[in-house]
Amino acid sequence: MLARILPRLDPGDSALLGAGDDAAVVAAPDGRYVVTTDLMVHGPDFRLAWSRPHDLGWKAAATNLTDVAAMGARPTALVVSIAAPPTTRVDLLEGIADGLRDALVALAPGAGVVGGDLSASSVLMIAVTAFGDLEGRAPVLRSGARPGDVLAHAGARGDAARGLALLFAQARDGSGEPDAALADDVRARHPHLVGAQLAPEPPVAAGVLAATAGATAMLDVSDGLARDARRLAEASGVGLAFRRDALGDDPMTALAGAEDHGLLAAFPPGTVPPRPFEVIGVVDGHAGRLTLDGEPVDTSGWDPYTGWDGGAG
Known part of the structure; x- marks a missing residue:
């Protein structure tokens, strides 16, 4: 072999x-x-x-x-x-x-x-x-975000979860088992969403771009944007305030959906994050608190111990 x-x-x-x-x-x-x-x-x-x-x-x-x-x-x-x-x-x-x-x-x-x-x-x-x-740079940790920092994200938000939902809904046989032929059909009709789940294309090169642009904190978003954002907030001792209008037509799936493997980063105040990062909020001083337009955010997401049916991805 x-x-x-x-x-x-x-x-x-x-x-x-x-x-x-x-x-x-x-x-x-x-x-x-x-x-x-x-x-x-x-x-x-x-x-x-x-x-x-x-x-x-x-x-x-x-x-x-x-x-x-x-x-x-x-x-x-x-x-x-x-x-x-x-x-x-x-x-x-x-x-x-x-x-x-x-x-x-x-x-x-x-x-x-x-x-x-x-x-x-x-x-x-x-x-x-x-x-x-690291090419001579300091590593970008989860613990460096400070109140006033710009909060930005690079990559898909919720697409992998949408693709998984399609597979569960349309690619199982009568007994509930995954079916390859049905999966191929779903993928043919929804290539972007199913592809985001089965073969994601994360913005890997954006990590170095963020570091050279002065990112104060960063992490991979694999278990859901809200769940992983909570980890960054707790490590940095800050709060994160998301903007609903920056999260697309379905902000709740963008926050809860897992396995997109994007990058969440904080940048110093006034920084214009490098593309493909998009500003989705701000870092504030309310330690450990996540909000969406001022309302508390559910930080549940993918947990491998809950199994496929209990998780987001």
């Missing part, structure tokens, strides 16, 4: 030694590196009947790349481990590899896969560890 998979992957520009030995060697010119990891498990995180193999590889890369971007770093390398049932077809794993490769080319040019592991399991699992280069 490795002989089939590894030629499909590029180690990237930072690899001094890629896959094939006991470990890889990756350059860290800054003297530091950012590292993060994420796990995708069949059942709570994806359904094979709905996701194509390419989708799985793409999403596994995208979710980790955004975490690196949220620190203000440039992604440099991924290590990928896959555990799969022994009956898994090799072409499914090849499709995952192709998705990883294509996501890196599109979202983080120059980054690559430098190694990983394969094992057997009763369910398919994909674990990715991602590395990033």
Whole structure:
């Protein structure tokens, strides 16, 4: 399987030694590196009947790349481990590899896969560890927002949740199980929304843009804008005041919907955030409080322990 998979992957520009030995060697010119990891498990995180193999590889890369971007770093390398049932077809794993490769080319040019592991399991699992280069900058933390800062967001808001709702409503058979043919039909009719759920395209490059523009705080929005915004507010000891008119036609889905993998950032007062960031509110002094046009905001969102039916994504 490795002989089939590894030629499909590029180690990237930072690899001094890629896959094939006991470990890889990756350059860290800054003297530091950012590292993060994420796990995708069949059942709570994806359904094979709905996701194509390419989708799985793409999403596994995208979710980790955004975490690196949220620190203000440039992604440099991924290590990928896959555990799969022994009956898994090799072409499914090849499709995952192709998705990883294509996501890196599109979202983080120059980054690559430098190694990983394969094992057997009763369910398919994909674990990715991602590395990033701060390029001499200080990391952008969740804890730096201050009252008066501009609150801005880059990326989709609620599209992945809308896509998931379509799949649940229209891509299950009579017994309630996910159906691949129905999913393809839903995707053909709603490519943007279903694609946002199955193969998100987060604004990875915006992380470095935010850092160089002086962002005071930033985080990846994966569990819902309101839920993750609460984390930033609590870490910084501030409140966040959202503007309804900045959140589109359906502000509640924009706040609650998960898995868009956008970036939420705070910038010093008077800053015009770089595109693709859009101003959606302001930081205030009411510690831990989130409001929408002055009204309290529900900060529930995606929780992996509630399962698919209980969560937003």
